[in-house]
Amino acid sequence: MNMFITGGSGRMGSEIIPRLQTRGWKIIAPSSREVSITDLDALTRAVDQAQPNVVLHLAAYTDVAKAEQDHAACYTANVLGSRNVARASAGARLVHISTDYVFDGESGMYKETDAPNPSNYYSLTKALGEEAARAAPNSLIVRTSFKDAVWKYPMAFADQYTSADYTDVIASELELLLIHLEAVDTDVLHLVTERKSILELAQRRNPHVQAGTRVGAKVHIPPDVSLDNSRWLAFKSQFSHQA
Ligand SMILES: NC(=O)c1ccc[n+]([C@@H]2O[C@H](COP(=O)([O-])OP(=O)(O)OC[C@H]3O[C@@H](n4cnc5c(N)ncnc54)[C@H](OP(=O)(O)O)[C@@H]3O)[C@@H](O)[C@H]2O)c1
Numbered sequence: 001m002n003m004f005i006t007g008g009s010g011r012m013g014s015e016i017i018p019r020l021q022t023r024g025w026k027i028i029a030p031s032s033r034e035v036s037i038t039d040l041d042a043l044t045r046a047v048d049q050a051q052p053n054v055v056l057h058l059a060a061y062t063d064v065a066k067a068e069q070d071h072a073a074c075y076t077a078n079v080l081g082s083r084n085v086a087r088a089s090a091g092a093r094l095v096h097i098s099t100d101y102v103f104d105g106e107s108g109m110y111k112e113t114d115a116p117n118p119s120n121y122y123s124l125t126k127a128l129g130e131e132a133a134r135a136a137p138n139s140l141i142v143r144t145s146f147k148d149a150v151w152k153y154p155m156a157f158a159d160q161y162t163s164a165d166y167t168d169v170i171a172s173e174l175e176l177l178l179i180h181l182e183a184v185d186t187d188v189l190h191l192v193t194e195r196k197s198i199l200e201l202a203q204r205r206n207p208h209v210q211a212g213t214r215v216g217a218k219v220h221i222p223p224d225v226s227l228d229n230s231r232w233l234a235f236k237s238q239f240s241h242q243a
Contacts, residue, residue, distance in 0.1 A: 003178075004052040004092070005029040006037055006085060007059030012097070012146060015171040016056075020178065028052065032059065037081035040088065047088040054181065055089040057082065057096045057133070060126070064101070067122040078125035079132060086136035093140070093181060096133035099126050100145040100164065100192065105222025108161055109195060112143075112188040112231055119222065140184055142177070143227060144191045146170040147201065155212035156202035163192035163226040166205065173232070180239050186231065195226035 003020065007013045008029025020027055028050040035046045037059050047055065061067060061077035086094060101123040102116035118124040133139045145164035164170075173191050177184070202209040214221035 001025040001054065001178075002050065002052045003027050003054045003056055004047050004050045004089075005056045005058060007057070007097075010058055010060075010062070011148070011167055012171060012174070013058050015167050016058075016174055019171060019175050023179075037084055038076050040084040043084050044088040047092070052092045054093045054095060054178070055085065056178070057085045057089075057094060059085075060097075060129075061122070064120060064122040067125070068120065071121055074121060074125050075128075078122075079128045082129035083132040083135070086132050086139065089136055089139075093138050094133060094136045095178070095181070096130065096136075096139055096141050098130050098133075098141050098143045099123070100143055100162070100190075100225045100227050102127045102130065102143065103225065103227075105225035108224025108226040109228045110190075110226070111228045112186070112190055119220075134187070139187065140181070141188045142174070142191045143188070144170055144174070145225070145227075149205070151202035151206040151209055153202070153209070155210050156197075156199040157214045157221065158197050158199040158211040159223065160198045160214050160221055161195055161224040161226050162198055162201065163190075163195050163229060164201065165193040166201075169193060173236075176236055176239065177232075180235075183238070184235065189232055189235070190227040190229045191232055192227045192229045194229070195224075 061074040067074040103110045104117045104119040116127040118127045130141050146167040
């Protein structure tokens, strides 16, 4: 496997790259300073030189709060950057990483077939980025969500639900997906774990975390951003006997 990765220095990139290298895969993951996804010519040259089978597009503007004040930078990276990645990846399989936040989080257990309804600027640009990825001839949109390996805060909401998991847990799922990518016959996949409260997730790694409530929070906290992952579970059950 020969893979070109954008956003290799980020949270997920740093977790997944060593795993793939351990498998003996050739990984080319330039930093944003070496190749910005906003520069189509430089990106196309880099991808053409790498001749990858797969392009894993992780790079994004991910600061949700800052994006509200910094529309141009967020749009440039997440929409125009994703469009460039889709164009530059024309000869390869494109795995485009997106987010549970493309949904508004009001009802939860969103399926791959549900219509996105972004509720902030970051989410809007991620939803538009998905559309850019769809223009590539051979793309897979992977919606996921992950948290730092240890819960750093003293409190977590007992009344907010998610199917996010820790970065290392989601990286294992992503690794499995990449190993079996040729068998994927869908264009969108929810790569997450089961629905649980944020408190339950936090206490898995830090039992001292106290229960809090989103009621009365200064900003609107969507009650349920969980994704239905049954498509992913059905896919991976075919391979569960393999490493
Ligand atoms: N973290 C989450 O909770 C979460 C949840 C759902 C989905 N996601 C999605 O998962 C993906 C990875 O997220 P992450 O949390 O690992 O990201 P991250 O830690 O915030 O890192 C962002 C990465 O994008 C790169 N990048 C930004 N602008 C770039 C540009 N113009 N050209 C090239 N690279 C650029 C950064 O490179 P430099 O360091 O060189 O700037 C960095 O490697 C993103 O698509 C994100 O939307 C994340």
